[in-house]
Amino acid sequence: EYTCRGRRSSDSQSSEISDAVTLTVSDAAEAVVSVSPLRWLTEGDSVTLSCEVKHSSTGWTFSWYTEVLSRDSQGSLRYSTALLSDSSRGSGGSFTLSPVTVNHTGVYMCRAERGEKVFHTRDSNLQLLWITGESPPVSLIIKPSRTQHFTADSLSLSCEDQSDSTGWTVRGYTHSETVSDCSSVSGSICNISSLSTSHTGVYWCQSESGGR
Structure with a gap:
C-alpha cells in the first residue's frame, strides 16, 4: 500500500496522510x-x-x-x-x-x-x-551411422547436397525447446565431441537463404 503527504514550502505546514492505494504487480502475461x-x-x-x-x-x-x-x-x-x-x-x-x-x-x-x-x-x-517431401535437396549425414548413441560418445553431422555441400548449416531443436546452431563447426561438418542427454532432439540442414 502507498500513501502520500503534502508539505508547504513557505511554512513547512503538512497535510494529513492520504488514503492508501494498493498497487499489485504481476508477471507479464504468458x-x-x-x-x-x-x-x-x-x-x-x-x-x-x-x-x-x-x-x-x-x-x-x-x-x-x-x-x-x-x-x-x-x-x-x-x-x-x-x-x-x-x-x-x-x-x-x-x-x-x-x-x-x-x-x-x-x-x-x-x-x-x-x-x-x-x-x-x-x-x-x-x-x-x-x-x-519426396526428394529432399540435401541429406543430413550422421557418423557413426547408427540409430542409438550414448553419453560421452562423439559424432559428426554434415549436410550433403548433390550439387554443393557448402552453404548449409546444421541446426538442432532439443528437448529443452531451444533452437541452436552446432557449437563446433569444421567446414560444413558439425562435430560433437562428448554427447549428453541435452543433445537429444531433431537436427536438420538449413541453407544461408533459409531453405531446408
Whole structure:
C-alpha cells in the first residue's frame, strides 16, 4: 500500500496522510503455442497453430513469427525473429497452413496484445514444424551411422547436397525447446565431441537463404 503527504514550502505546514492505494504487480502475461494434429508432417497435409494466453482468454489480438537466417553488417550469419507476412490470418489465435510444403519447415512463435495503450505478452514458447517431401535437396549425414548413441560418445553431422555441400548449416531443436546452431563447426561438418542427454532432439540442414 502507498500513501502520500503534502508539505508547504513557505511554512513547512503538512497535510494529513492520504488514503492508501494498493498497487499489485504481476508477471507479464504468458502466451503458449500448441500444434494440431501433429508437428511432423508430409507435404500436402494441413496443420493449425493455436496461441493462447495463460489465465486470460478475452480481448487479445495475436501476431505470428518465425525465425529467419540472415547476415549482419559484418557478414556473419544471425538468426532473428520475423513477423510472418500473412500473420493477420492468425489474429484470432489460430493460424492454419494448408497445404504445407517443405518451405513451411521452421520454428514458429506468437505474441498477444490488447488495449488502446498496447500491452503485449512475452514471446511464446517455440514450436517446430517439420515437413518432409519426396526428394529432399540435401541429406543430413550422421557418423557413426547408427540409430542409438550414448553419453560421452562423439559424432559428426554434415549436410550433403548433390550439387554443393557448402552453404548449409546444421541446426538442432532439443528437448529443452531451444533452437541452436552446432557449437563446433569444421567446414560444413558439425562435430560433437562428448554427447549428453541435452543433445537429444531433431537436427536438420538449413541453407544461408533459409531453405531446408
